[in-house]
Amino acid sequence: MNNELNRSQNFFNHENETGESLWKYVQSLSPETISQLSKPDSAEVFQVMERNIIGLLGNLPSEHFGVTVSTSRDHLGKLLASAMMSGYFLRNAEQRLNFEKSLQAINSSTQDEE
Known part of the structure; x- marks a missing residue:
């Protein structure tokens, strides 16, 4: 999970201005993280x-x-x-x-x- 946190911090520190930052962030997440966040x-x-x-x-x-x-x-x-x-x-x-x-x-x- 620390790896995901570091990736998130690096992503937002270098956020681009194209308007697709959320999509790129979601694409950068591991399948396990997406699965965990997707299930109530x-x-x-x-x-x-x-x-x-x-x-x-x-x-x-x-x-x-x-x-x-x-x-x-x-x-x-x-x-x-x-x-x-x-x-x-x-x-x-x-x-x-x-x-x-x-x-x-x-x-x-x-x-x-x-």
């Missing part, structure tokens, strides 16, 4: 992300319709950014929920001891 920890977060992306693309069921999506590179980039932001938001919400549950468990165990 819980099935519930995965389902919410899936519903969000389906909502962005349109929600015709593919088993009943031959759905084809065509778009420009710019619009695809915006879709990707939207999906990533939703994923980060959901991950942060999941972490906060787990943190609050942990605090409640600690509070209830300390109250039981009194």
Whole structure:
């Protein structure tokens, strides 16, 4: 993981001005890192992300319709950014929920001891 951190720091220290820096950064990541970043920890977060992306693309069921999506590179980039932001938001919400549950468990165990 330190190798990935060094690569990230080097990348951003030499960031280019072409507007494709995010894409080049993603391409520079190892397959293991991309896999780790791409998978939510819980099935519930995965389902919410899936519903969000389906909502962005349109929600015709593919088993009943031959759905084809065509778009420009710019619009695809915006879709990707939207999906990533939703994923980060959901991950942060999941972490906060787990943190609050942990605090409640600690509070209830300390109250039981009194």
